[in-house]
Amino acid sequence: MEDTINNILRDKQDIKNQLGDFQNVLPVIKRFSTTIDIKQYIHVIEENQLNDSMIWGHSSNGVWGQSKWGDRRTSNGEFTVLPRNNTFIEYFAFDRFIDMTNSTGTLDTANEKYTLDSGEELVSNIVTKLRRPIYNVTFIEHPDLRDTGTGMVLGELQLGTTTFGDDNVQLYMSNDSGTNWYAVDEGEKFTFPTSSDNDELKYKIKGEVEITHPIYIKVNS
């Protein structure tokens, strides 16, 4: 909107400038501009323990004759750092945060959508692990649709009370990596019954639906 208003004002000024010489031909000037948004939307840190490996110069792992030639990575302490606004975003452009083994729908990264037929579900991988408690989460409407008056909309995915196809679409969240799932409603903050420094956030969607817009999950708001 700001771009459009600025363009109109500049067009008006250009026309004034041209007419200052009383030209017989009225010039028509039209400007075009748009906004490009570049965002770094997720950061993942993998802290790999190297407990049984050969490290030159190390006090124990660099000593000849000791059993330090085994598996290099003995644990993977992956954690996810949320961007500045504490919001995880799934664009469906990568499969990194989707549990492709346990999800039964279809991911289309080229068109950035996920399709669930009747009885299918989308299960995420761990989308957020902060090394501090995850107290609450809120699913957020897609910003582009906030002014359309369509109400309970998450992109084109409608949650909770709205029926698509044969199934009620339902959204679930877990802060213990899927051990316990809790049904939540879009746009409403959900507080987990328990939380700890080891919290690992996952989400799950069941229903017959085509998800064609990003999912936003706000954490600890």
Added chain:
Amino acid sequence: MAIPTIGKNKIRDLISSSVDYIIMGTNGDDFDVSDTGVKAPVNDTKNNVVITKTNKSFQTQATVLSTQGNGNTLKEVGVYFDDDVILDRFVIPDLVKTDQIEVVNIAISRIN
């Protein structure tokens, strides 16, 4: 006026082709738009990135090896262009770097 996907992917290519390295640091101050780089860089955590591209997005990945950055409590990460201008700085939970661990940094960027 809008930019079609092919145009956004061209912009993605132009940006990602200049992204060069990641460096970690020990300053945990919050991000600020006036940041000009990692605030307390640990120079030997500097590693070149591997770029993976997908639709309107690209992933940068770099690994701090077991021999790098040891003895530091790492709190920040910076992604840099090849002319040493920073693309992104972000703060992470404290990570005490020893020779027993390696750290893989992954940052995903998107053109909207």
